Each structure stands twice: as C-alpha cells, then as structure tokens.
Amino acid sequence: MIKVQKESENIMIDSSAQLGKNIIVKGDVIIGKNVIIEDNVYIDYGCIIRDNVHIKKGSFIGARSILGEYLMDFYKDKTNKVHPLVIGENTLIRTENVIYGDNIIGDNFQTGHKVTIRENNKIGSNVRIGTLSDIQHDCNIGNYVSIHSNCFIGEESKISDYVWIFPHVVLTNDPTPPSDKLFGVIIDSFAAISARSVILPGVHICEDSLVGAGAVVTKDVLKETVVVGNPAKKICSIKDIKDKVSGKPVYPWRYTFKRGMPWEKSDYETWIKKLDIQK
Amino acid sequence: MIKVQKESENIMIDSSAQLGKNIIVKGDVIIGKNVIIEDNVYIDYGCIIRDNVHIKKGSFIGARSILGEYLMDFYKDKTNKVHPLVIGENTLIRTENVIYGDNIIGDNFQTGHKVTIRENNKIGSNVRIGTLSDIQHDCNIGNYVSIHSNCFIGEESKISDYVWIFPHVVLTNDPTPPSDKLFGVIIDSFAAISARSVILPGVHICEDSLVGAGAVVTKDVLKETVVVGNPAKKICSIKDIKDKVSGKPVYPWRYTFKRGMPWEKSDYETWIKKLDIQK
Amino acid sequence: MIKVQKESENIMIDSSAQLGKNIIVKGDVIIGKNVIIEDNVYIDYGCIIRDNVHIKKGSFIGARSILGEYLMDFYKDKTNKVHPLVIGENTLIRTENVIYGDNIIGDNFQTGHKVTIRENNKIGSNVRIGTLSDIQHDCNIGNYVSIHSNCFIGEESKISDYVWIFPHVVLTNDPTPPSDKLFGVIIDSFAAISARSVILPGVHICEDSLVGAGAVVTKDVLKETVVVGNPAKKICSIKDIKDKVSGKPVYPWRYTFKRGMPWEKSDYETWIKKLDIQK
Known part of the structure; x- marks a missing residue:
C-alpha cells in the first residue's frame, strides 16, 4: 500500500493514508489520518500533514509546512475534529506555511515562505500568495489572484479574479473596533492595490481601479479610478497613466x-x- | 519521575526537568535544564524548550515553538546563562513562536503563529498576540490586551489593561533615529489603535481614545479623542461615533x-x- | 574527515561536505552536497543546509534555518542546480531564516528570526537584518547597513553603506503595477528611513537625508533633507533637528x-x- 520513497526512518505515516504513485517524502514528516496524497507529490523535510488533508497530483510541499492545522475546537479537548483541506494539482507551497483545515484551494496554487491561511476560505485556481501573508478565515479569493508578501487579508474579504495585491497591504473589516461586526472588503476583477495601502471595512474597490502605494482607502473606489493619499482621493482615471x-x-x-x-x-x-x- | 506520554523515541528531556501529571510530548521535542512543566501540558511536535522555562498547568505549546530562546549573552561563548521564562496557566501558544528568556507571562495567554517575544517583558493575564507580531524587549503589557497580527511593539512600550492594537500597527521609540535614546509609546486603558497606524516615539495615547486606520500619530492623543490622518489630527470625540x-x-x-x-x-x-x- | 561534535544520531551529512575544526552540529540537522563549513561554526537544531553552501569561520546558524534554499529552477524537475551561497565570518543568524542560493554575504552578518533572503543579492559586511524582513532578489546592500524588523526590500534595490531602515519599511519597484518594469529604490550613504514608510519605484534618497515615520515617498529626496507625510514633502534640513x-x-x-x-x-x-x- 505505502509505496512512498522514504528518505529516513523518522517518518510517521498513519495507516489510513491513501498514497499514490511516485511520491517522495523526506525525513521527519508526519502524516495523519485519512490523508490522501495523489501521484507525483513531493513532501520536503519536516512537514506535518494533519488529518483529512487531500493533496492533489504533482504538488510540492515545502519544508516544515503544516497542512490541516488545528482549528479552535481542537484545543478544548486536544482532539482533532474533521476539517478537510483540499489542495489542488501542481501546487507549489514553499517552506513553513501553515494552512488550516476547512479550506478548498484550486490548482496551480503557489505560495512564498511562512504563509498562514486560516479556515473556511475558498481559493480559486492559479492564485499566488507571497511570503508572510496572513489570510484570515471566511474569505473568498477568485482565480489568478496575486497577493504579494506580508499582506493581511481580513475575515470576509471578497477578492475577484485577476486582482493584484502588493506587499504589506491590509484589508480590514471591523467598522468600529473592537466590535462583533464584520464588513469585509470587496475587490472587483482587475483592480490593483499598491504596496502598503490599507482598505477600510466594507469598502468596495471596483473593476480596473488602481489604489496608490501607502493609501488609506476610506470610501468606495469607482471603476477605472486611481486613488492615492490619506484619506485616499481620486487623482485621475487609469487611462491617464x-x-x-x-x-x-x-x-x-x-x-x-x-x-x-x-x-x-x-x-x-x-x-x-x-x-x-x-x- | 518522567511520566510523560512520549509519542516518539526522538525526544530529549534533560534529567533535571520537573514534569507534572498527564503531560503529552509529541515527537522531536527537546527539553533543556531546570525546566518545570506542570500538569496537563501538551507540547506539540518539534518544540525546543531551552533551559529554565516554567510552563504552568493546562497549557498548549504549538508545533516547533522555541521557548526560553537565547539572549545575546549566549552567542559570545555558546553557553546559556540563567534567563527564566514563566508562562502562565491555560496558555495557548500556536505554532513556531519564539519566546526569549527573562519574561513573565500571565495566565490564559494566547498567541497566533510565528510570534516573537524578546526578553525583559512583563505581560499580564488574558493577553492575546496575533500571528507574526514582534514584541521587542523591556515592554510592559497589562491584562486583557489584544495585539493583532503582525504588530511591532518597540522597546519600552507601556500598554495598559484592555487596550486593542489592530493588524500591522507599529509602536516606535527612537526620537532621532539612529540614536541611543528610547522613548517608548504609552497607551492607556481602553484605547483602540486601528490597523496599520504608526505611533511616534514617546507619544501618550490616553484612555478610551481611538486611532484611525493608517494614522501617523506624532502627538499625544487626549482622552476619548478620535484621531486620523498623516499627521494624525483630532476629528471628533469617540462619543460622536x-x-x-x-x-x-x-x-x-x-x-x-x-x-x-x-x-x-x-x-x-x-x-x-x-x-x-x-x- | 568528519570531526563534527554530533549531539544526536539523527543528523545527515553528505559525504562531500568539507568540515573544519571544532564544529558543533545539534540534532536533526541536514547537510547537503559540496557544503564547506569552516572552523568554530555552530549549527543549531534542525537546520537544513542545502547544496553548495559555504559558511565561514566562527558563525552561528540558528535553529531550523534553511541555507541555500531552492531557486525556482528546482521545482521543475526536483533537482537542485548549482547556486552557491557564501556566508561570511562571525555571522549570527537567528532561528528560522531562509536564505536562498546565489547570494554572497560579508562578515559579521547578523539577523533576527524568520528572515527571508532571496537569490542574487550582494550583501556587504557588518549588515544587520531584523526579524521577519524579506529581501527580494537582485539587491545590492552595502556595509554597515541596518535593516530592522519586517521590512520589504524589493528587487533591484540599491542600498549604500551606513544606511538605516527602520521597522515595516517597504521599498517598491514596479512603476505601473502589475508590469514587467523594475525600477529599484536607490538609497545613498547615511540616509535613515523611519518606521513604516514606503518608498516608490525608482526614488533616489540622497546622502544624509531622513524620511519620517509613515511617509509615502513619491519623489527623490535631496541630500540632508527631512521629508514627512503622504505624499512626503520636505519640512526642513536635517541640521534643523x-x-x-x-x-x-x-x-x-x-x-x-x-x-x-x-x-x-x-x-x-x-x-x-x-x-x-x-x-
């Protein structure tokens, strides 16, 4: 059953794991219950694959990544509940990512180092997430979205296809912090959010718009509009650039x-x- | 003496360790000298507990966290000096935290992933620190303080009880960088510092005030005041919101x-x- | 040949490694092909030293650091190509750094925790890089440069000697994101970039200038000039402070x-x- 090319004796694979062909597992890897690993997957040193993780074919999981990380309900009785994580084909996850259970991620996913992705996210195909970025829970991320290094994507963010989010961008969600209200940011297709800008709760950034670097976006940004500053104001149409x-x-x-x-x-x-x- | 439920043979526990009842230690854990681990503690895969760490009862230490990390004096002769770390009861530390020696942390402490806490901090009870946040040395953090993801808390910051600090906030301390002067930020009780704001050295943020997202706070913020912008200016009383x-x-x-x-x-x-x- | 002081049996050292005298290697360390480790080097728990890494004498490599990390060409056929990494004498790398191949780093290098350094960088001597900072590829960093916590140094940045970059600073490079153009930021000697500022693509920051905290720098900063705000404007000469x-x-x-x-x-x-x- 287990046809894995093991590089070390210090590998623990639960007997319930379903493993495909031509899988490489390096040393110090732990694979939990009901894990499915399809053909041609490579799992580098020290990965922890917790329970109910499904890694589709051709994927690479970088050293010491933790997949299917515990949700809050684990800590009460130290028992892992069923929170499946599905990772699409040809994924490239670099080192030390932490991806929670209850996530569905599409094909050709690519991440940098030390990315954190919490639970209940739906992530499309061909998405890239840069080093240190932190995706909170209950987000919806479309296809061909690029999130660069060290972004914070707050709960309930909705990001459409072909959106670009550059380094150190923060998407907020609490209109009167601290509160129990959550108004996620909405970003429409083809919008580009430049480095180190922050988007306030519930702001809607429309198609093809451009947010300048360091902007503090307090109001909706109309289609094809360029905004900059603190607070961000329209300076021109994108067609003027x-x-x-x-x-x-x-x-x-x-x-x-x-x-x-x-x-x-x-x-x-x-x-x-x-x-x-x-x- | 060692009644630990060991999951793997690849665990190293120094013989000087004092271990309570019902402790779970997963694989690849290293426990150094004079470590005290109280009852019902769970230490996940690959944690490094260096010397003189005291973990109180009911705590969970996430995978690959490093507790009692070396201070600068280690590197001179590669010998660990005595720098105790005390972690309170019912702590929940998620994965890959690095917490230095010479820290006292209260009960019910909770952290996200990849948090760094340097030496000589006093942290109260019921404090939460989010993923990637970086607490520098010689800070004083009260009770029921919430520091969200990826904040930078500069040396000598003083944060009172019930303060909220939202993602990507930076507390600075050097009035004329680079210099040897340190004027830590002071934040009084019930203040809320919104996402991605930066507070300049020595600024005093008074009780119940609210700093808007993306603000650059260059002057003291009076009680119950709302400030926004770069530089931050008062826009209203908190009671107007x-x-x-x-x-x-x-x-x-x-x-x-x-x-x-x-x-x-x-x-x-x-x-x-x-x-x-x-x- | 291998005179290493091994602390554990769970250490893998490729037979091609050239090891000097008085080397300490802690448990769970992996050392790849054609690695050179000079005298008096200390490699802490769980480090992964991939192929073609040269660590000069007296250096300390913190727990779980990954040196000689794979470049993009690895992932196509899962075969490591030759991308040498040279780390200078008396380096102090703290825990969980990831440093790619194809880098040359000078003596007395010092980093915080969880630093990422991508490929094709030239880093001088006596450089310090703080916790979580992320150095992209093709940068040129001089001598005695201090980059604090959680900075993002974009591709093709050029940073001269004695420059200070404080926490959460972002150096950008794409003038019309997303595009294939790259105009790196240029920072001349003795300039100081205060916390959480962002520098726009191609901006030239001249000698002895000072960028205020939270600034959004859209234009060149002249010699000895202080700029603050969004967009950053000159407020005085540095000599007025x-x-x-x-x-x-x-x-x-x-x-x-x-x-x-x-x-x-x-x-x-x-x-x-x-x-x-x-x-």
Whole structure:
C-alpha cells in the first residue's frame, strides 16, 4: 500500500493514508489520518500533514509546512475534529506555511515562505500568495489572484479574479473596533492595490481601479479610478497613466501585461475573443 | 519521575526537568535544564524548550515553538546563562513562536503563529498576540490586551489593561533615529489603535481614545479623542461615533462589546459595580 | 574527515561536505552536497543546509534555518542546480531564516528570526537584518547597513553603506503595477528611513537625508533633507533637528551616534581622518 520513497526512518505515516504513485517524502514528516496524497507529490523535510488533508497530483510541499492545522475546537479537548483541506494539482507551497483545515484551494496554487491561511476560505485556481501573508478565515479569493508578501487579508474579504495585491497591504473589516461586526472588503476583477495601502471595512474597490502605494482607502473606489493619499482621493482615471518610457497608456493592465495570465501565449483581446466564441 | 506520554523515541528531556501529571510530548521535542512543566501540558511536535522555562498547568505549546530562546549573552561563548521564562496557566501558544528568556507571562495567554517575544517583558493575564507580531524587549503589557497580527511593539512600550492594537500597527521609540535614546509609546486603558497606524516615539495615547486606520500619530492623543490622518489630527470625540445600522453610540467600547472580556457574562456596568462593592 | 561534535544520531551529512575544526552540529540537522563549513561554526537544531553552501569561520546558524534554499529552477524537475551561497565570518543568524542560493554575504552578518533572503543579492559586511524582513532578489546592500524588523526590500534595490531602515519599511519597484518594469529604490550613504514608510519605484534618497515615520515617498529626496507625510514633502534640513533634551543638533547622525559603527571606539571625525591618512 505505502509505496512512498522514504528518505529516513523518522517518518510517521498513519495507516489510513491513501498514497499514490511516485511520491517522495523526506525525513521527519508526519502524516495523519485519512490523508490522501495523489501521484507525483513531493513532501520536503519536516512537514506535518494533519488529518483529512487531500493533496492533489504533482504538488510540492515545502519544508516544515503544516497542512490541516488545528482549528479552535481542537484545543478544548486536544482532539482533532474533521476539517478537510483540499489542495489542488501542481501546487507549489514553499517552506513553513501553515494552512488550516476547512479550506478548498484550486490548482496551480503557489505560495512564498511562512504563509498562514486560516479556515473556511475558498481559493480559486492559479492564485499566488507571497511570503508572510496572513489570510484570515471566511474569505473568498477568485482565480489568478496575486497577493504579494506580508499582506493581511481580513475575515470576509471578497477578492475577484485577476486582482493584484502588493506587499504589506491590509484589508480590514471591523467598522468600529473592537466590535462583533464584520464588513469585509470587496475587490472587483482587475483592480490593483499598491504596496502598503490599507482598505477600510466594507469598502468596495471596483473593476480596473488602481489604489496608490501607502493609501488609506476610506470610501468606495469607482471603476477605472486611481486613488492615492490619506484619506485616499481620486487623482485621475487609469487611462491617464502613461508609461514613462514609451508614453503609451498602461491601464487597463490586462492589455499590456500577460506574465502568468491565461492570455500569456497571445494577448488579452485574442484570448477573450476565443473564449467568447467558445461560449 | 518522567511520566510523560512520549509519542516518539526522538525526544530529549534533560534529567533535571520537573514534569507534572498527564503531560503529552509529541515527537522531536527537546527539553533543556531546570525546566518545570506542570500538569496537563501538551507540547506539540518539534518544540525546543531551552533551559529554565516554567510552563504552568493546562497549557498548549504549538508545533516547533522555541521557548526560553537565547539572549545575546549566549552567542559570545555558546553557553546559556540563567534567563527564566514563566508562562502562565491555560496558555495557548500556536505554532513556531519564539519566546526569549527573562519574561513573565500571565495566565490564559494566547498567541497566533510565528510570534516573537524578546526578553525583559512583563505581560499580564488574558493577553492575546496575533500571528507574526514582534514584541521587542523591556515592554510592559497589562491584562486583557489584544495585539493583532503582525504588530511591532518597540522597546519600552507601556500598554495598559484592555487596550486593542489592530493588524500591522507599529509602536516606535527612537526620537532621532539612529540614536541611543528610547522613548517608548504609552497607551492607556481602553484605547483602540486601528490597523496599520504608526505611533511616534514617546507619544501618550490616553484612555478610551481611538486611532484611525493608517494614522501617523506624532502627538499625544487626549482622552476619548478620535484621531486620523498623516499627521494624525483630532476629528471628533469617540462619543460622536454611531453604529451605522442602529444609529446608537459605540464608544466607550466597553459598554457595547464584551467578547473575551471579564464582563462577558453580564455587562461592563454590572461587572464594575460588583468589583466596586467587593472593594 | 568528519570531526563534527554530533549531539544526536539523527543528523545527515553528505559525504562531500568539507568540515573544519571544532564544529558543533545539534540534532536533526541536514547537510547537503559540496557544503564547506569552516572552523568554530555552530549549527543549531534542525537546520537544513542545502547544496553548495559555504559558511565561514566562527558563525552561528540558528535553529531550523534553511541555507541555500531552492531557486525556482528546482521545482521543475526536483533537482537542485548549482547556486552557491557564501556566508561570511562571525555571522549570527537567528532561528528560522531562509536564505536562498546565489547570494554572497560579508562578515559579521547578523539577523533576527524568520528572515527571508532571496537569490542574487550582494550583501556587504557588518549588515544587520531584523526579524521577519524579506529581501527580494537582485539587491545590492552595502556595509554597515541596518535593516530592522519586517521590512520589504524589493528587487533591484540599491542600498549604500551606513544606511538605516527602520521597522515595516517597504521599498517598491514596479512603476505601473502589475508590469514587467523594475525600477529599484536607490538609497545613498547615511540616509535613515523611519518606521513604516514606503518608498516608490525608482526614488533616489540622497546622502544624509531622513524620511519620517509613515511617509509615502513619491519623489527623490535631496541630500540632508527631512521629508514627512503622504505624499512626503520636505519640512526642513536635517541640521534643523535638535535633541529635545540637550538642544544640540543630532544630524548628520554619524557625528552623534557610534554604536556598532567602525568609529565606535573613537568618533566619526577621528576615524575618518585616520582613514584618509592611511590612503
């Protein structure tokens, strides 16, 4: 049953684990109950895979990552309840991530080091999350979302497809802290939130907008709008921003940028036309 | 003497350790000299408990946490000096915390993941510190203080009881960086410091005040005052803030919020009257 | 050949490793191929030293640090390519650092906990990097640079000698995010960047200048200039800043501060005169 290529004797795999073909498990790894590991998965040194984790094929789990981390209900009686974690195909998780149970993560997920993801999140495919970022619980993150280093994504944030969140951004949610109210931030598709900005509770950032670095966003940001400052104010339309070298418009960015995007092999217009035809 | 429920042979416990009843120690744990572990403590995989650490009863120490971490004097001769760490009862430390020696921490302490706490801090009871927060040395933190994710608490900060510090807040201390002067921030009881604000050296934030998200606080904040902006300026009294739904006043928050507070089972007024009568 | 003082049997050292005298290796350490460890190095519990790492004499590597971490090319075929990492003499790396291959780091390097350093950086001697800081790739960091806790140093940053960067500072690089352009921040000698400020792409911060806490720096900062605010604006010359107690000028700081600097044993003027004479 266990056909794993074990590198060390100091590996503990619960007998209930279902393991596919061509799996590599390095030393000091612990694998709990009802874990499913599909083919061609690589688990680096010292990972702790707690119970009810399902890792899909071709994934890499970096050294000392903890998957299926305990929720609060564990600590009362030190007994792990059933909180499944599903990690999609071809995931690349770097070292020392902590990902809780009760999460569903799509394919081609990629993280930096020391990322924390709490419970009850729905994360789409082709999402990237940078080093030290901290995703709280009950968030909804679309496809092709890029969250850079050290962002804080507060509970109940809703982030649509193709959103960019740059380093040290904070999404808040409590309108009158401390309180029991939670108004998550809503970010629509193709919006870009620049480094070290903070978005206040319940703010809605609309499609194609751009939040400047260090902004404190207290009000909704309209479509295709650029806001900067503390408090953030509109300074122009995204269409007014020109590339300093070429002098050409840069935004909406989907027409000028394609690395890692589904239109990478052609361009956005060609890709979207094909999609439309397929429909 | 050692009645510990060991899960693995790869556990090293120094013979000087004093261990209570019903202790669980998972694999790859190292326990140093003169460590005291009271009853019903659970130490998860890979923790390093260095010398002179005292963990009181009912506590949980998350995977790979390092307790009693070396101070600077270790590195000169690679010999650990006596720097005791005391951790109160019913503590819940999540994974990968690093807590130095020479700290006294009260009961019911709770942390997120990857918290760092340096030496010479006095931390009260019922304190919570969020994921990635970094507490520097020589701080004084009262009771029922909540420090959220990824805060930086500079040396010589003084934080009174019932203070709330939200994600990514920075408390500074050097008035003319770089210098050898240290003027820690002082935060009085019931103050709330919203996300991603920074407080300048020596600033005194008075009771019941509210610092807005992203504020840069350069001057003292008076009692019951709301400040926002860069530089932060007073915009109103906390009593002017109404709940958006109910239209009722929200602050002082102790009259409208009770989760995790000692008045949780009744309300602040009832609780404080009882306390007064008991005196 | 291997004269190492091993504390545990659970240590894996590749036979190609070249090990000096008086090396201490604690338990659960893994040492890869073509690793060179010079005399008097101490490697604490659970470190992973991947291939082609050279640790110079007298260095201390904190528990669970990962040196020579995989670059992106590893993940394609799970084979480590040659990306050497050189760590200078008398380095003090605290716990849980991740330092990639293809880095050259000078002597007397010192880090806090959980620092991440990506590939292709050149880091001078006597550099200090604080807890949680994240150094991206292709940066150039001079000598006697101090980067405090939780800073983000974006790709292609250029930081000269004697620069101070305080907690939670972000150096950005993408002028029109997301794009494939990279304009790294340039910081000249003796500049001080206060806590939680953010520097926009391509900004040049000149010698002896001072950026205030929480500033959002959108334009170049001239020599000896103090800027604060969002957007940051000049408020005075550094020479206008007086010590609050003594009333004396504080800046340029090299005349008033010497802890950890090469002029520590005398003063800057004496030291620089000696250097000039030696030339």
